[in-house]
Amino acid sequence: MPSSAKTPTINDVARLAGVSKKTVSRVINRSALLSDETRSRVETVIAELGYVPNPQARALALRRNFLLGLIHDNPNAQTVLNFQEGVMGAIRDTEFALAVRPVDRHSPTMMDDIRRFLEQQRLYGVLILPPISENDALAQLCREMGCGYVRMGSAMLDDGDHMVASNDREMVVQAVDHLVELGHRRIALIEGPTGFRSALERREGFLAAMAAHGLPVPASARAQGTYRFESGLVAAGTLLDAAERPTAIFASNDEMASGAFHAARQRDLRVPYDLSIIGFDDSPIAAHIWPPMTTVCWPVREMGRAAALKLIAPGTPDAQESRFLARLVKRQSVAPPRG
Numbered sequence: 001m002p003s004s005a006k007t008p009t010i011n012d013v014a015r016l017a018g019v020s021k022k023t024v025s026r027v028i029n030r031s032a033l034l035s036d037e038t039r040s041r042v043e044t045v046i047a048e049l050g051y052v053p054n055p056q057a058r059a060l061a062l063r064r065n066f067l068l069g070l071i072h073d074n075p076n077a078q079t080v081l082n083f084q085e086g087v088m089g090a091i092r093d094t095e096f097a098l099a100v101r102p103v104d105r106h107s108p109t110m111m112d113d114i115r116r117f118l119e120q121q122r123l124y125g126v127l128i129l130p131p132i133s134e135n136d137a138l139a140q141l142c143r144e145m146g147c148g149y150v151r152m153g154s155a156m157l158d159d160g161d162h163m164v165a166s167n168d169r170e171m172v173v174q175a176v177d178h179l180v181e182l183g184h185r186r187i188a189l190i191e192g193p194t195g196f197r198s199a200l201e202r203r204e205g206f207l208a209a210m211a212a213h214g215l216p217v218p219a220s221a222r223a224q225g226t227y228r229f230e231s232g233l234v235a236a237g238t239l240l241d242a243a244e245r246p247t248a249i250f251a252s253n254d255e256m257a258s259g260a261f262h263a264a265r266q267r268d269l270r271v272p273y274d275l276s277i278i279g280f281d282d283s284p285i286a287a288h289i290w291p292p293m294t295t296v297c298w299p300v301r302e303m304g305r306a307a308a309l310k311l312i313a314p315g316t317p318d319a320q321e322s323r324f325l326a327r328l329v330k331r332q333s334v335a336p337p338r339g
Helices: 008-016 021-028 036-049 053-062 077-091 112-123 137-146 168-181 197-212 229-240 254-266 284-288 298-312
Strands: 067-072 097-102 125-128 148-153 163-166 187-191 222-224 248-251 276-281 295-299 328-330
Touching: 008 168, 021 036, 067 077, 067 112, 067 284, 077 097, 077 197, 077 298, 097 112, 097 328, 112 137, 125 298, 137 148, 137 229, 148 298, 163 298, 168 187, 168 197, 168 248, 168 276, 168 295, 168 328, 187 197, 187 229, 187 254, 197 229, 222 229, 229 248, 248 254, 254 284
Parallel strands: 067 097, 067 125, 125 148, 148 163, 187 222, 187 248, 248 276, 276 295
Antiparallel strands: 295 328
């Protein structure tokens, strides 16, 4: 054993464990390409020596920092927070840290701004949230710069190593089916913002489900939103003031659905007796609003965790997951239509 005055090195660990320096590095980096016996032996020596890896030296050798970047331009703050919590769960007790970088997808300099961010931070990899995750040019930029990346989306936009996706379209079909089974026929839609793949997937799921049941969707039964509360309030008001008022509204996220609750209250309509409402996300507001909201639970935290593992531990079983199934959470904002 080295004397107490000497700081143990990776060479000491390798020699005492009877393995190569590369194997020690793999243990430190939590590589899946090792047997349990070898991993245990190396970890025991590390613990006995009190060896602490030098992250600066390792970063210099890899020409990368142990830093993941989370890049987003998403108006839904809860989605960003939930995804971030999933990432933090994956990197807890590792050397990795997370840098969050908001961008403006409408800016003509967005790609240049992201390029500078990647160059300056020397990121180990980036996690890209919708809607900019839908930009194939951004994925290509990451490949050109040799930076690992994982995209999040409402549909598979890339291969499984670079993607975590949900089944939004199928879940909206289930939500509409639920309303139809209860007897609703005049069902309205509050759409998400133009340019978001999630808004497209949810709209197409809604229209497909209505067509499958032979139910019309007139222009008066569709309203545009921005994923924000205020837009849901305005959109629902337009729908509820139509000549033929809907008995149910599907809103493409919970923020807009909560706006629909307020629009109903302003018109002395009771949820769910006069109007049923379904949202999407299962954000905290869905359970806290009264009555509690029926919504689609989007597994954002699980997607964030898997996305991070695809970058830092690609060989682990959890990192192999690319498609995450949402589920319908039935609460008290839905009931059969009156009459």
